[in-house]
Amino acid sequence: MTRVSVLAGGVGAARFLDGLVRVMAPQDVTAIVNVGDDMEWAGLHISPDLDTVTYTLADLVNPETGWGLRAESRRTLDRLSELGGPDWFMIGDLDLATHLYRTHRLSQGDPLSEITRDLTQRLGLDCRITPVTDDRLRTVVGTDAGELAFQDYFVRRRASDAVRSLRFDGSDSASPAPFVLDAIRDADVIVIAPSNPFLSIDPLLSVGGVREALGQSKAPVAAVSPIIGGQAVKGPAGDILRSLGHDVSALGVARIYGELADVFILDEADARLASEIESETEMRVVVMPTLMTDVEAKMSLASGTVRAALDAV
């Protein structure tokens, strides 16, 4: 039995996890998911990263976008648009049911982690998916246009603003959700998924005790680079590395994870950076294909990452 805990954002993490649960016993896998992207939308609580991970693992995700549901419709959203309501955040009719369910339960006082557990169980998942915290955590993006709520920056303005700063509103008082610290302490392997270091991993680490638990855990920590050949596979990680003054490369990411991780998973395209990363950080670098183009690639990356981590002990 190898227990693997994964620090996870949205699409990239979901794909990694999809590979992981196919090569490990799913009940040994815990995904600790970012909720800094969460938002209130027309009264509903939306947890985009939790949903992306859950939908992906339940094989319900829209394969073209990597988020949202397959065979989705937008009857409600189209009508809302006709009424003059907010229509910039794409919410399909089936997806909406998840948000209604979650908001209903929250309004009854149930914690997000319990609601997430019940949703994943109802969808037949055997792995554990938990929000990093049941408390309020909101990523606030500092731009030249002022501070923006995360989804305002990310969806409404299509991540087109240069990111000058980031803060995680609520992190001062947020506590880890019930099983989060245990999942880090008791893991045999910890993986930092190929997610955005600033927008997915940092908010997660900002929750009280999480970074410390990671530092104290005896498990090896493997970080998978979300940057291949100087570009983010998906999303604005490249732009943010640049605007915050980092190297736009796997090396830039490796410097960020240097203190946290023992192993750095580098794509073959970046193999030439391996020695530089190893000399600049304490991490051992393992080179492998990291682009998750199909199920086999996901499985191969997941098993390769776990093996690399175990080899590092």
Added chain:
Amino acid sequence: MTRVSVLAGGVGAARFLDGLVRVMAPQDVTAIVNVGDDMEWAGLHISPDLDTVTYTLADLVNPETGWGLRAESRRTLDRLSELGGPDWFMIGDLDLATHLYRTHRLSQGDPLSEITRDLTQRLGLDCRITPVTDDRLRTVVGTDAGELAFQDYFVRRRASDAVRSLRFDGSDSASPAPFVLDAIRDADVIVIAPSNPFLSIDPLLSVGGVREALGQSKAPVAAVSPIIGGQAVKGPAGDILRSLGHDVSALGVARIYGELADVFILDEADARLASEIESETEMRVVVMPTLMTDVEAKMSLASGTVRAALDAV
């Protein structure tokens, strides 16, 4: 120009108003609508009576039910049901957009009356539809099973509990919405629609100043009986008359409205009660067909009611 203000509940009032705006200039018609039936559902603010009136006047209502939208689907609700969420309150996909729009605007701090005005304008309506109050008002139904929130009693338990008492939570502090008192004071005719006296009209009158304005208005007040031949046309009015110890008849209703109204519109089927009502109350009774089976019947009832009120001056 004859300005008509109508105290309105849901389906019965909506049908009456539908006739009224066809026989009067719609811009001279104001519907003051009950919000005691409003509820929070999975984070959304739902205003059933406002929606029923609006949908009916916009010719969007489902003619079979008298509420909800025509050509409605339940993709979201079916999914919510699969997830184990609350599915006892029927909310279609298009209807949902109204609730999302309203909740979004409320979350921005806009008052319900403004939101309602914008919704009705967007749907092309020329009459004015306003909630009786922008404040929180909730009908609480006392039953042998304890106190029930209105929709819990009405929809979830299908109005099957004997009603022992009624109270309107929030009425102590609720103020009339901006145009409500003016619409009562400046009206040439005031109509109490054929709605449930206990569940639709009473909560409306419980809002501070509304009952007083009605008493002070110089306009004649006509009440249309919602009871025909000892039965409610729709809903539990008959059962409630009985359980609260009233006569289950138009006479029972007339006694309730005796202090408020000048004219009582009685159905032909109840013509034999006319003299008893006139001797027991101060109201003049006018007998006419009140069953709104088609557009002509609605128009005829509306014009007959306005004429009867004007004749009473």
